[in-house]
Amino acid sequence: MSNTIVPFGPQHPVLPEPIHLDLELDDERVVQALPSIGYVHRGLELLAERHDFTEMAQVAERICGICSFIHSQGYCQGIEQLLGIEAPPRAAYLRTVWAELSRIQSHLLWLGLAADAFGFESLFMQSWRIREAIVDIIEETTGGRVIFGTCKVGGIRKDLDADTVQRVRQRLRDIETGYDELATIFRRDPTVKQRTVGVGLLSGEDAYALGAVGPVIRASGIVRDTRKLGYAAYGELDWEPIVEQAGDCYARCEVRLREISQSFDLIAQCLDRLPSGEIEVSAKGKRPKGEAMFRLEQPRGEVCYYMQANGQKNLERFRVRTPTFANIAPLVHMLKGSELADVPVIVLTIDPCVSCNER
């Protein structure tokens, strides 16, 4: 009997975003998966040639609504490299705080979606309940819930007073207690384990050869975390990248669970050591010239920004290589030989962010 082809997506109950996979099945087993993309492509990179380089930070923030702040941070730090300016230490620390807050909310969002994918709906609700408390803090400190709008070329737009810092610290401690309970369910619940342990295996060699990034490669036992480059305040904080060895869906879940705890810790360290002083340096009258490449760690993995300018007010070329793009090749590899019923879980464990991917 010939193989069956089952279309998966672009509109699918487990996918909040459109991506399409043609699954070639032999009985219930996936023989091959062919991804096709383009449902979210907008042509955002070309906008860099039309907008002023300072305005472009707002467009860069809207590459993706989940890692919004980290995109604007990457863009701004890249431009700062081009201009030869450096954001003041207070700005660097607050950028780190917001970046980690968005990492927590992104991972909680993912945990919820993953729970939903294997049919554990109350866990989905619980994850999002905790996420909402983080979003409240984000709203209080930046003014936005998903699009922060606080990062700009040369620094940040909003400062935190001592009162807010205290309050945020206290609230984060409370949220962390609630989160620990949630993490226990993920770690101990037999249904979660049944759906994830041994599913979607990716060995360390394969992960390396296929160029996986972020939690996907770290769950396969390879230490690779771009934050170790020490951009923003990461060079001055005490932390170690989180690595798991198993390389299955459960390990990828575990990496993200532990990263949330780590992010709570990083935020606490930042708020404790928050330097005083200015929050921005002026970029007035400066024009970017030359080439710059900037890498940083998103919740989903490493993202690279390339920019090229020739002294005009807009960039000549802006290019983003996003983590989901790097993780699609490992995903296709993981899907080979898996059961059809496991496909949604495997697709979700790379945390696909299609709007980042296609821009």
Next chain:
Amino acid sequence: MSFITKSPWILHYAATSCNGCDIELLACLTPHYDVERFGIVNTGNPKHADIFLVTGSVNEESRKVVENLYAQMPDPKAVVAIGACALSGGIFRDAYNVYGGIDKVIPVDVYVPGCAARPEAIIDGVVQALAILDERAKERKRQRKMVAA
């Protein structure tokens, strides 16, 4: 509208959205906002849906999907466009692969502004769509009666 006469099921599709409005839409379903207490359920199947929520503007690829999903939904139905991109293309209106608002492709009943649209605004939009849906259901009943007579 004083009370909800039926439990409307919603269908969500991200046309070319940046995710911002999508996660706000999902946030509506979760404990903090919890629209499920009104019987509003997010369904993956267009044939079960009453209200079509679209985020993001349309491009060539997603145009076909949006049209297809709209055609699959049974009457009466209502369409809610969520976020600045779904209204006009928003910040991406100049991008080469963006056609503009959702209304270029399918008829839109309610427009929810915001970048990203807040959950409160989305819920308000859905409530307005419910009134429209109610009106359409009544209209259909009248037409059926006329045909029967």
